[in-house]
Structure formats: structure tokens, C-alpha cells
Amino acid sequence: MDLAAHFFRRAFDILRREGSFGLLATNTVAEGDTRQGGLEWLLKHGATIYAAWPNEPWPGSAAVVTSRVHLYKGDWCATRSLNGHPVRYISAYLSSQDDWSPARLKSNEGKAFIGSFLNGIGFVLEEAEAKKLIHEDSRYSEVIFPYLIGQDINTHPEQKPSRWVINFWDWPEERARKYSEAMQIVLARVKPHRDQINPAKKKVRDNWWLYEASAKELYHTIGCGHYFEKHPKGWDVSVNSRKRVLALTRVSKTLAFSFVSSEQIFF
DNA sequence: CAAAGAGTAAGCGGAGAGGC
DNA sequence: GCCTCTCCGCTTACTCTTTG
Numbered sequence: 001m002d003l004a005a006h007f008f009r010r011a012f013d014i015l016r017r018e019g020s021f022g023l024l025a026t027n028t029v030a031e032g033d034t035r036q037g038g039l040e041w042l043l044k045h046g047a048t049i050y051a052a053w054p055n056e057p058w059p060g061s062a063a064v065v066t067s068r069v070h071l072y073k074g075d076w077c078a079t080r081s082l083n084g085h086p087v088r089y090i091s092a093y094l095s096s097q098d099d100w101s102p103a104r105l106k107s108n109e110g111k112a113f114i115g116s117f118l119n120g121i122g123f124v125l126e127e128a129e130a131k132k133l134i135h136e137d138s139r140y141s142e143v144i145f146p147y148l149i150g151q152d153i154n155t156h157p158e159q160k161p162s163r164w165v166i167n168f169w170d171w172p173e174e175r176a177r178k179y180s181e182a183m184q185i186v187l188a189r190v191k192p193h194r195d196q197i198n199p200a201k202k203k204v205r206d207n208w209w210l211y212e213a214s215a216k217e218l219y220h221t222i223g224c225g226h227y228f229e230k231h232p233k234g235w236d237v238s239v240n241s242r243k244r245v246l247a248l249t250r251v252s253k254t255l256a257f258s259f260v261s262s263e264q265i266f267f
Numbered sequence: 268c269a270a271a272g273a274g275t276a277a278g279c280g281g282a283g284a285g286g287c
Numbered sequence: 288g289c290c291t292c293t294c295c296g297c298t299t300a301c302t303c304t305t306t307g
Binding site: 268274278284 | 288296297298302303304
Binding site for chain 1: 295296297298299300301
């Protein structure tokens, strides 16, 4: 949230009833969190926007777009002015349309996912160690997979993972113990960390051989659902297999989509 | 009301740039 | 070639929202 929201709220705070003030801010004052914590909050608490000039290019050399906003403390009975034109109402978006906030579209459900959240870097293996385990006992290919993270996507010329990872999906401890070598590794490298995390996360502490978030909707959607013991309702083992998926990083400022194999674990 | 998902923040270490 | 500084983004922590 911008400091702009603070100055608007502070000005409103020290304003007398039926007083008014106007401030010049960057146009973010009517966008995102700054809008929610600033203008939206003020409208809810007795302010009226009676005049505004949104999205005016700054006259100087800086590449800045500004918005002038004038507020009144109390009920405003006269006409309001948006860009100098009379309107009945001015919303926190600095528009004369009815107020609305973005909502998630149901139609987009099941299209995009965040990857697994390990909470235990000890699950991660170097390639040599992973391949050795799989080579010695092919059953381990059910619990050891390539591990793709944002850095791989943004730095590897083929967007290939550089490391591998142990994944026991949603299995109970007894089933995971059947892969004793992998379980040994998790016990030695993950459990000590899990023992130290916030006791309020009891489930994460107790289920130390599992990821904090298994991203089961993701893996059911891209064709790895059969690894899980519990399935989302409506899921069918015979459908939904995808050879490739579109991936992009979550934290990086780089907005770059790339097709990658679906047969790996995503962070 | 709990669990999962979504969003935000920040510590930390790797890696590259630049100075000496 | 070494050291320091800076940038970058992974990883974790935490909060808020949605859903069943």
C-alpha cells in the first residue's frame, strides 16, 4: 500500500465535520491495496468524494500519472465533479460507475495452481543421489522426481530442473516407510526442521514426512493424481493426462511463460 | 470452523560487477 | 585474484479469503 493512503486518512482524521480537503497523488491511490485501505476505507467512514481528476499525466519529465481527489466529511448534497463534468457519484475507483471490487471468476477454477510447498529443504536431492536410489530400486521412481523451481525456469536454457525431490504425496507414515532409504533421508534432514516450526502448525509438525501443501489439485489436473490415496470428487484416473504444462515463476518480476514437462514436482 | 489456497513480506545465500 | 557491494529470487512465515 502506498503512503498516499496514509496521508489521505490522516488528513481526513484531523478534518472538522463538514470540512473538505483535496490532495494530489499518483494514480495508484485508486488502485489495488492503496484504494482499499485509503479511499474505500474513507468512503465507508463518512467521507464523500465530491470532485476528482483521475489519471492526469504529470506535466514534468517524470513518467508519472497523477490523480487529484477532493473529499468532504459528511453528506454532500450538491453535484459532484469528475474531470470537470457533473456526475451523481464518484467511487473509490474515481469513476461514476457503481462501486465494485474484483472477484474471482468461477469459470477460471482449476486452470492455474501454485506448486508444492515443501517446508523442509531436506526433501531436495542432488541429481546423483536421486539417480542412485532409483537405479538401485526402481520402486523409488514413485517417490523421487525432478524438482522444478522458478530459478530453473528463468535461468536454464531449456527450463529443465537442476535438482530432484522426495515426495510422499498424501501417504500415511506406514506406506512411506516402505521406501526406507527415502524415509531415512527425510527423517534425518526434514524432521529436525519440522520440530522447530511454530507449534500452532501441529499438522505440519506431526506429518513431517509430507509437504506442508501437497498441491493435490495441481497434480490431479496434470495427470499425477494416481499417486495420491485421496482424490478430489469427480476425478477420473483415465482422463486428465497432460504431456506439458505452462509454467511461470511466482516471486520473480520476470513474467515469462514456458511449456515444461508435467512429469515433475513444481515449487 | 478448519483447511486449503492466495497474497504479501522478508531473510538469506548465490552470483556477478567493480574496485584495488 | 581477492574482497566488497549489490541485485536477485528462493524459501519460509504469516495473514487473509474462500470453501465445504
